[in-house]
Amino acid sequence: MAVIMDGKALSIKLKNALKNEVDELKNSGVNPCLAVIIVGNNPASKIYVNNKKKSCEELGIKSLEYALPEETTEEELLGIIDELNKNEEVDGILCQLPLPSHICEKNVINAISPEKDVDAFHPENVGHIMIGDYTFLPCTPAGVMEILKEYEIDVAGKNCVVVGRSNIVGKPMTMLLLKENATVTVCHSRTQDLASFTKQADVLVSAVGKPNLITADMVKENAVVIDVAINRLDSGKLCGDVDFENVKEKASFITPVPGGVGPMTIATLMKNTVTSAKKKVK
Ligand code: BQF
Numbered sequence: 001m002a003v004i005m006d007g008k009a010l011s012i013k014l015k016n017a018l019k020n021e022v023d024e025l026k027n028s029g030v031n032p033c034l035a036v037i038i039v040g041n042n043p044a045s046k047i048y049v050n051n052k053k054k055s056c057e058e059l060g061i062k063s064l065e066y067a068l069p070e071e072t073t074e075e076e077l078l079g080i081i082d083e084l085n086k087n088e089e090v091d092g093i094l095c096q097l098p099l100p101s102h103i104c105e106k107n108v109i110n111a112i113s114p115e116k117d118v119d120a121f122h123p124e125n126v127g128h129i130m131i132g133d134y135t136f137l138p139c140t141p142a143g144v145m146e147i148l149k150e151y152e153i154d155v156a157g158k159n160c161v162v163v164g165r166s167n168i169v170g171k172p173m174t175m176l177l178l179k180e181n182a183t184v185t186v187c188h189s190r191t192q193d194l195a196s197f198t199k200q201a202d203v204l205v206s207a208v209g210k211p212n213l214i215t216a217d218m219v220k221e222n223a224v225v226i227d228v229a230i231n232r233l234d235s236g237k238l239c240g241d242v243d244f245e246n247v248k249e250k251a252s253f254i255t256p257v258p259g260g261v262g263p264m265t266i267a268t269l270m271k272n273t274v275t276s277a278k279k280k281v282k
Helices: 007-027 043-059 074-086 105-111 123-131 139-150 170-179 194-198 261-278
Strands: 033-039 062-068 092-095 159-163 183-187 203-206 224-227
Touching: 007 043, 007 139, 007 261, 033 043, 033 074, 033 261, 043 062, 043 261, 062 074, 074 092, 074 105, 092 261, 123 170, 139 170, 139 224, 139 261, 159 170, 159 194, 170 183, 170 203, 183 194
Parallel strands: 033 062, 033 092, 159 183, 159 203, 203 224
Antiparallel strands: none
16 A cells, blocks of 8 residues: 655645745745736636635735736737736746637747746746756646655666646656656657656656556556546546555555645745746845
8 A cells, every 4th residue: 555645745745845945935025926827717627716816815915916808909909918027026927728719838938038937837947857957846736846855766777657648747757857867758649658667767757647647557566656637527626647545555645636746836936936037025
């Protein structure tokens, strides 16, 4: 039976430490501020944006919410981003993804000033992550690395398998594991015989979005299993990619959904916002 890795508890611990940093910043006259833009009515996006606002409140970070209607044009959105780029009060800017299909995500990501890009999606920040010298951490992958650190799991020399190759999770996850000297294999929708790879994994990270994609027969005995996905079942319940009930009997460590990686994504976002605000201290 695996140790269940409590991302929720760790996120609270990290946010408590960040709260002290926010208090210190305020004492030196700097008020951290995060601007969150949401376009349209995607119900999951609304929940995520609320989670971000709530964490800002807990830490004493000011949050500005721009809830824009579905019909917002790309031009209007880019105009708001431009204003926020110029607004010296604002330390971090994020635009909640996905965007409605008439807006080009690439144009939006490229419009956010790299200095305020707390999601680390701008190509300039992606480049920094690739080189391994960066200020803004990629939120979800950095959250995963914090969980591994908390449970004293050293990935150096281990076989790590990342399932999923998105720009948001899979690719930056690969870079962070590589930085810590793991041997990393990336699997994706076109991988032939996924199980032949996952069975070799000492550390398995799944970021796909398919319930029960990872079953117990695909997992090596005593593997560390990190479930990054958030799937909403018809029942309304959340689950990840991993068949948790069966895999937990075989793994040595496993993250639950909810309460695993998700809260750590938000904690990293708060950390990036504080990092950005710190640049203002004279
Ligand atoms: C939890 C996200 C897919 C696509 C876009 C806590 C979050 C989720 C779960 C959360 C996510 C997922 C976010 C839990 C932000 C993580 O208790 O398990 C927090 O708010 N997340 C996002 O902003 O965009 C996404 C997943």
